[in-house]
Amino acid sequence: MRIGFDNEKYLKIQSEHIKERVSQFGNKLYLEFGGKLFDDYHASRVLPGFQPDSKLKMLMQLSDYAEIVIVISAVDIEKNKMREDLGITYDADVLRLRDEFESRGLMVGSVVITHYKGQESAKAFRNRLKRLNIKTYYHYLIDGYPSNVALIDSDEGFGKNDYVETTRPLVVVTAPGPGSGKMAVCLSQLYQENKRGIKAGYAKFETFPIWNIPLKHPVNIAYEAATADLNDVNMIDPFHLDAYGKTTVNYNRDIEIFPVLNAIFEGIYGDNPYKSPTDMGVNMAGNCIIDDEACCLASKQEIIRRYYSAMNKLVDGTCDENEVNKIALLLQQAKITTNDRKTTIAAKERAEKSKVPSAAIELEDGTIITAETSSLLGACAALILNAIKHLAHIDHQVKLIPSEMIEPIQDLKLTYLHGKNPRLHTDEVLVALAMLSLNDENCKKAIAQLPTLKGCQVHTTVMLGEVDRKIFQKLGVDFTSEPIKKK
Numbered sequence: 001m002r003i004g005f006d007n008e009k010y011l012k013i014q015s016e017h018i019k020e021r022v023s024q025f026g027n028k029l030y031l032e033f034g035g036k037l038f039d040d041y042h043a044s045r046v047l048p049g050f051q052p053d054s055k056l057k058m059l060m061q062l063s064d065y066a067e068i069v070i071v072i073s074a075v076d077i078e079k080n081k082m083r084e085d086l087g088i089t090y091d092a093d094v095l096r097l098r099d100e101f102e103s104r105g106l107m108v109g110s111v112v113i114t115h116y117k118g119q120e121s122a123k124a125f126r127n128r129l130k131r132l133n134i135k136t137y138y139h140y141l142i143d144g145y146p147s148n149v150a151l152i153d154s155d156e157g158f159g160k161n162d163y164v165e166t167t168r169p170l171v172v173v174t175a176p177g178p179g180s181g182k183m184a185v186c187l188s189q190l191y192q193e194n195k196r197g198i199k200a201g202y203a204k205f206e207t208f209p210i211w212n213i214p215l216k217h218p219v220n221i222a223y224e225a226a227t228a229d230l231n232d233v234n235m236i237d238p239f240h241l242d243a244y245g246k247t248t249v250n251y252n253r254d255i256e257i258f259p260v261l262n263a264i265f266e267g268i269y270g271d272n273p274y275k276s277p278t279d280m281g282v283n284m285a286g287n288c289i290i291d292d293e294a295c296c297l298a299s300k301q302e303i304i305r306r307y308y309s310a311m312n313k314l315v316d317g318t319c320d321e322n323e324v325n326k327i328a329l330l331l332q333q334a335k336i337t338t339n340d341r342k343t344t345i346a347a348k349e350r351a352e353k354s355k356v357p358s359a360a361i362e363l364e365d366g367t368i369i370t371a372e373t374s375s376l377l378g379a380c381a382a383l384i385l386n387a388i389k390h391l392a393h394i395d396h397q398v399k400l401i402p403s404e405m406i407e408p409i410q411d412l413k414l415t416y417l418h419g420k421n422p423r424l425h426t427d428e429v430l431v432a433l434a435m436l437s438l439n440d441e442n443c444k445k446a447i448a449q450l451p452t453l454k455g456c457q458v459h460t461t462v463m464l465g466e467v468d469r470k471i472f473q474k475l476g477v478d479f480t481s482e483p484i485k486k487k
Contacts, residue, residue, distance in 0.1 A: 001364065001455050004294030005049035005285075014284045015058045018205065021282050022062075022170055024273070025201025028193065030186040031282075033174040034206025038100055041085045043207050045478065046222045046299040047285065055205075059172065060104060066170040067109040068101055070094050071180045074115045074122035083176060084309065087470055091125050093176040098134070109166055110135035114181030117141050137162035139185060146257045153263050158191040179230045183257055187264055194268045201273075202261070204254070204280045209234045211248045211278050212286040218299035220249060221334050225306035228326045229319060240276035248278040301457070301478075303327070303334050304341045308480035312463055315483045341480065343459035346370050348482075351461040357486065359383040359460040361477070363391070364452065373423065376406045379460060380468040381429040384453075391449040394442050401432050401443075426471040453477055462486045 022029050035043065037055050044050045051057075059066065076090045083093050098108045111129055113122050116138040129136045139161040142152055151157045164185070171189070173182045186202050193200040208223035209215075220234050230253075237250040239258055254277040261280070265272035274280050289295055307327045313319040331337060338344050346360035350370040358372040359379040369390055371382035385400055394400070406424060409432065413419040424432070430447075437443040454476030463481045464472075472479045 001048050002291065002294040002297075003049040004289060004291035004298065005047040006288045006290045007049050007051050007054055010050070010054060010285060010288040011058055013287065014055075014282075015061050017282050017284050018058070018062070018203075021203045025203075026199065027169045028171070028198055028200035029169065030171045030173060030189055030200060030202045032182045032186050032202070032204045032206070033172055034178070034182065034204065035208060036177070037172070037174040038097055039086065040207070042222075042226055042302070043285075046219050046302050047289065047295055048298050049290075050285075055207075056101075056104065060106065062170060063104075063106050065168050066172055067107040067166060067168040068172045068174060069110055069112060069164060069166070069185065070097055070108065071112045071114055071173060071175040071182050071185050072125075073180045074113050074117070074119045076177075076180065077113070077125050078119045078121045081177070085473070087466075087473060090176040090180075095132075097174070097176065107168070108134075109168075109171070110137060110164055112137045112139055112162075112164055112181075112185050114139045114185060115141055135165070137164050139181065139188060145184070146260050149260055149263045152260055153191065153267060158188040159195070161188045161192070163192045163196075164189055178227050178232070183254075187257075187261060190264055190268060199268060202280070203282055204277075205282050207283055207285050209249045209251055210286040211237075211250060211281060211283065213249070213289070215249050216333060218296045218303070218334050221330050222299040222302040222306070223251075225303045225327050225330050228306070228310065228323045228330075231322075231326075237276050237278045240278040243275035248276075250277045250281075254280070300334055300336050300340060303330055304336065304338055304344075305478060305480050307331055307338065308483070311483035312481055315463065315485060341457070341459060342368060343457050344480070347459045347461050357460065357462040359458060361387050361453075362457040363387065364456065376403060376410070376423060377429065378421075378423045378425055378468070379462075380458075380464065380472075381424050381426045383458070384426055384471075385429060385433075385446070387453065387456075388446040388449040391452055392442070392445040394446060398442060400440075400446055401429065401436065405432060405436070425465070425467045427467055430471070450475060 039052050041052050044052045072090055072094050081090045094111060101108050111134055113126060116122055126136045142157045144151055173186050175182050190200050190202055209220040215234055215236060224232060224234055233252045234249055235252055235255055237248045240248045258277045262272045310319055310324045310327050314324050343360040343362050346368045347358050350358035350372055354372040356373045357379045360368055360370045361383055362368055369387045371379055371386050373379045410422040414422055433443050433447055437447050456477050458477050458479040460481045462484045
């Protein structure tokens with residue numbers, strides 16, 4: 001993959017910049033971590049070279065005086081919102097994140113359930129956390145948020161929220177995904193701390209949108225596509241333009257909430273140290289782009305993937321047409337179509353000729369491999385076999401898994417497990433390949449190529465089943481599918 005981002009430089013200058021901000025606010029700073037602190041695969045896709053755990057590594061340098069608060073919205077708990085990159089719900093990810101942070105020596109102080117209005121699912125999750133001895137707090141919906149500053153900045157607004165007890169100078173507020181209410185938690189804590197005589201500070205660390213690249217840069221458009229379900233819109237920061245005469249990029253929720261932050265800071269300090277939402281940020285990612293074209297190309301591919309994902313969700317009934325239409329507009333803004341994804345064209349051409357579901361993969365060197373559904377294998381299973389045979393320099397005519405081995409597995413699926421689809425899925429093919437590799441050198445060579453599929457692109461002409469999706473995720477393959485259900 002063509003590298004467009006200097007990760008080592010990022011780790012160095014980002015940690016230094018956060019330390020500088022901490023020093024500006026005495027002994028208590030609430031640092032909102034936007035996006036994903038851990039496993040930031042979106043950033044690694046649109047900024048090739050960015051490592052998914054970069055922000056975590058940076059934070060570990062501050063571990064001695066930092067603690068983490070994980071935020072989750074009661075609304076997301078109620079609708080079982082998923083992290084698509086991992087295939088797990090947000091509430092499950094809260095527990096995963098806690099385990100991952102603590103395994104790296106980071107302190108997780110508590111969990112805050114936001115947007116709470118008595119949801120039974122939120123109550124059940126809180127009870128589950130209590131049984132695990134995890135401190136849990138409720139933050140409530142506030143009428144007129146974020147515009148009703150008088151109510152928000154009062155005992156009937158932020159004052160009604162549970163006070164989150166923290167013990168360390170730096171409090172990192174993070175969440176499984178966007179829209180969880182991290183900023184509101186930070187602002188609520190500023191209000192609550194002030195009532196207790198503590199002059200706490202606030203800063204924001206959010207990778208996207210990147211403030212010092214153009215508004216319509218593909219990296220920033222890709223962020224809008226990723227948050228289409230939240231109706232996030234990238235905007236020129238009007239406060240920054242007014243204060244400094246400089247054009248910077250932010251997004252609507254930060255700009256909308258800025259008057260609230262301004263009122264709270266003025267109430268605490270008599271003056272706001274920040275003149276704009278951009279001032280609040282500490283993000284240095286824009287300074288670490290070393291190949292703009294590579295990042296543009298990667299971001300355009302991400303926009304297309306997000307479009308297909310939304311189309312698939314629409315068919316499944318898990319999103320509405322507004323989300324699809326918004327990403328369709330973003331495709332136009334980026335001046336691309338789904339045909340700019342090479343695997344889309346290749347898979348459709350194969351399906352047109354074969355008249356059966358087909359799939360295509362683009363390998364690291366640009367080679368396109370295709371496959372189709374047969375009586376023995378699903379298109380994805382056949383695609384993986386074709387790809388790893390090519391990578392292992394095994395002749396295409398060689399059958400790695402003989403049909404006499406596949407047929408008994410099919411019989412098991414239909415006769416004993418009462419399945420309806422006799423074809424082998426990707427996981428079943430890989431297990432069979434692993435068994436054969438004990439005595440077959442070609443199978444052994446083919447399996448050794450699986451790691452090289454990471455970062456490759458796949459498209460299928462029908463929607464993937466859960467098994468195939470999970471296998472591609474585990475292999476690190478980026479996939480898209482036509483919004484057509486298998487028959």
